[in-house]
Amino acid sequence: MAASDAGLRTLGVRVVDQGFWSLGFFAFTLTAGLALDIPMFAAVSVGTAIGAIAVGAARAWAINAPVIVAGRAGVAPEAAIDLVSSRKGAVAFAGVAAAVTGGWTAADGAIAAAVSIAALCALVVLADVPRQVLVIRGRYRQSAAISVTYAVLGGATGVAVASGTAAGLVVPLWCATLLVLTVMGVILCGRAESGPDPLSNQGTRVSFAWRMTAEALYLGIGSQVSTLILFLVNDDVATAGIRYAYTLVFAPAFVVVQGIQPLVIKHVARVAPEGPKAVVGVGVAWSVGVTAAVLVCGSSGALLLATVSADAGPAVALDYLLPVGIAIVSGQVFEVALLAARMFTEPETAHRIRIASVLLDVGSQAIGVTVGGAMGLVVALVVVGVARTAVSAVVLVATPRWVARHRVADEAAL
Structure with a gap:
């Protein structure tokens, strides 16, 4: 009974965690949809869509592949995550996503808007990975704290824009919020510690990691291709x-x-x-x-x-x-x-x-x-x-x- 109650509490915390995270994204998306014209909102949508693709790739490399290899090897999932690898992967995928987004949205000559949307795309990736590390390690309340912050700042931005105090600043404020969340996540994850890798002798680890990362890119492109194609044809x-x-x-x-x-x-x-x-x-x-x-x-x-x-x-x-x-x-x-x-x-x-x-x-x-x-x-x-x-x-x-x-x-x- 105690184990069942603990499992239900874990599910509850995770749903609340993701609920606040989604609420934060919802608040910024709704604010952007109401404050921006349709072409600019469509461009922001492309930026977040490309960010979602990069998030999937970063999760596959840093989170999912190690957990699956751990399961096949009989190792606890909590011991499978390497902080150094996860952070390097997040930075790499964020950089590539920002470059692609900037090039895509700058096609119409709006360089300033393209830069801000590229930054938004990169920060979407950087803010996500630390939360996923916390979740796999079972630190659900710390992950939830990040999500609550997202929701609060998203709501505050919506109120500020609606009142005219921050009109035209939706994207910069979104970027600033994601930067705060990234810093929180890095701090809560703690320092990367050197030590024996429980999966170091698993020959399939790299094979799984690169294939699953490639699959995440394929999946991301497949799931977002409708948005990208429609944006491309105006x-x-x-x-x-x-x-x-x-x-x-x-x-x-x-x-x-x-x-x-x-x-x-x-x-x-x-x-x-x-x-x-x-x-x-x-x-x-x-x-x-x-x-x-x-x-x-x-x-x-x-x-x-x-x-x-x-x-x-x-x-x-x-x-x-x-x-x-x-x-x-x-x-x-x-x-x-x-x-x-x-x-x-x-x-x-x-x-x-x-x-x-x-x-x-x-x-x-x-x-x-x-x-x-x-x-x-x-x-x-x-x-x-x-x-x-x-x-x-x-x-x-x-x-x-x-x-x-x-x-x-x-x-x-x-």
């Missing part, structure tokens, strides 16, 4: 609509998903020695929970947006709720299916599956926009989302059988 309304759907309507679902997801990865790493059926059981439960959360958010969001004036910025999200909802569900189901496969197969297996999925994403969405504009994109998102969910179900079902066959083959070879 469809600012559709760009804003998709971003509003992700960051406003489905924000509560992301609170649950992003809050609990690191715990799911840790739990999978812990139960992996019990065999593939235990891992698949976690995957099925997670898939059902994510689907329920997205359904509640999507239906509630549709009802609320139907009452909003068509002239209001968030109203443009109404046409994109279905494709975005399907994309979120299919993406999460696919992730947990790959996680299950990754615990028992060679690194290249999941890598190949990821490449095929992203190629399908990019190709279908590019063709959809080229042929049918925004409506073509909607059709592509729905069709690919349904197909990805079906493939994920097959992977979950097939993983225990694949492991059983290979164990029999290995025993016969001996």
Whole structure:
């Protein structure tokens, strides 16, 4: 009973943590959407989208790969994180993301705006990684303290902009807030200590790390390609609509998903020695929970947006709720299916599956926009989302059988 209560408290703290983090992002996004014109908000959306891609890559390198290798090796996830590597990775990915964002948004000649958005993109990455380190190490309350600070400063910025005190300063204030969060995270993580690496003799560590980092880049491009393509073809309304759907309507679902997801990865790493059926059981439960959360958010969001004036910025999200909802569900189901496969197969297996999925994403969405504009994109998102969910179900079902066959083959070879 005590263990169950502790687990519930951990889940509660993580949901509150992610809730405040999402609230901070929500506050800044909403303030930017109301204070900026659509072209500038679309540019900010591109900056945060590229930042999200870099965040995924940094997490894969510094967090997820070491935890998965630890699970395969029977090492506790908390002992898998190397602070030096995580910080170097965060800086590297932040720098690349800032360069890409600056070059992308400076194409129209607005250099000052491009610099500020590039800085925002970099700080999105730098502020995220220390929180993830704290979460994996079980220091949930310290991570929550950072998130509460984000929410408070985001709300204060919204009030200041609405009152006219900080009109036109949304992006600089957002950057300043993320810088504060980064410093807090680095301080709370503490100094990097030298010592024996419990995974130093694991030959698959680097193999997993670089493949998962590459996969995170593929995934990020695939998940954000709709926003980037629409921005590239100057469809600012559709760009804003998709971003509003992700960051406003489905924000509560992301609170649950992003809050609990690191715990799911840790739990999978812990139960992996019990065999593939235990891992698949976690995957099925997670898939059902994510689907329920997205359904509640999507239906509630549709009802609320139907009452909003068509002239209001968030109203443009109404046409994109279905494709975005399907994309979120299919993406999460696919992730947990790959996680299950990754615990028992060679690194290249999941890598190949990821490449095929992203190629399908990019190709279908590019063709959809080229042929049918925004409506073509909607059709592509729905069709690919349904197909990805079906493939994920097959992977979950097939993983225990694949492991059983290979164990029999290995025993016969001996």
